[in-house]
Amino acid sequence: MARHIEYEPITSKSILNQVSAPSMPFRWSINPYRGCQHGCSFCYARSTHSFLGIAADDTFQNHIFLKSNAVEALEGQLRKMSRSRGGLRGLDYVAIGTATDPYQPVEANAKLTRGCLEVLAKYGVSVSLTTRSPLILRDLDLLSNMSVCSINISINTLDKKVWKALEPSTPSPMKRLETVQALSEAGITAGVFMAPILPHLTDRLEDLEELVRLTAQHRASFCLGARFLRLSTSEVKVWFFETLRQHYPHLVAKYAALFSGSGYTPKHYREPIEAAIGRMLNQHGLDSKDALRREKLVAAEEEAEPVQLSFSF
DSSP states (O other): OOOOOEEEEEOOSOSOEEOOOTTSSOSEEEOSEESOTTOOTTOTTGGGGGGGTOOSSTHHHHEEEEETTHHHHHHHHHHHHHTSSSTTTTOOEEEEOSSSOTTSTTHHHHOHHHHHHHHHHHTTOEEEEEESOGGGGGGHHHHTTSOEEEEEEEOOOOOHHHHHHHOTTSOOHHHHHHHHHHHHHTTOOEEEEOOOBOTTTTOOHHHHHHHHHHHHHTTOSEEEOOOBOBOOSHHHHHHHHHHHHHHOGGGHHHHHHHTSSOSBOOHHHHHHHHHHHHHHHHHTTOBOOOHHHHHHHHHHHHHSOOOOOOOOO
16 A cells, blocks of 8 residues: 655744753754654654644654745744844754654755755854755755764664664665765764664664674764663654554563653663673774763653553553
């Protein structure tokens, strides 16, 4: 059965969002789209559809909202900020792709991400981009001539079976590694965002070692390691468990035990893997660029209210 995707243009008063959460390592973000065609089963942004009164099931990847005035709204915001007393001094850098992939397939024609980059370049604002897509290479001309903090290419496994089961609409992991290399060879700071690590699926040390090795081999500037699955809302948790039941039913009880009282994996599970990844990164000469980010995220996890759901098997 052919997949039907609905595209709905929407307008936004603002596109540049100030992030006040102390747990976040960035203060400003842009997301030109709501919903994501990639539809990764573990995506923490899935619940954002529920804010609009829309189901957070497969509608998340099949009903994509395009912020059609994103470029104009951003131009207006930056113009206003530049004329204020403080100017743009407080705008250290803008993170793009914090909720949905800015280079999901619709971007090929919509070019909202590219338009936003053009405006940011005009005002001399630095950017950080996170994506799973080689489509970012289309914008090498822009990225090579503007201030880029980093480009983070998300890869959590090289296992084709796991990739196809849990994120079937994304480009292959090897294509993503090739993208890292192409960006690096163009002189852009690019690396791998190793996320999320999935218990009993992508957490084997041998597999993580291979991913780190290939990350270094593809000339990555850094590797953001040890990002674990988080099921921090009921919508995300329900959808992931449904996917797990479909593809890995033998793991449902194990996941229920791990996430019984929280949206996060417990420390006793995370810490040995974090330590092992740290050793791997050192061995392969990769900068983790991660200490402050990790401290903030761990603090957020400890403060977060548990997400509790009951499951029947």
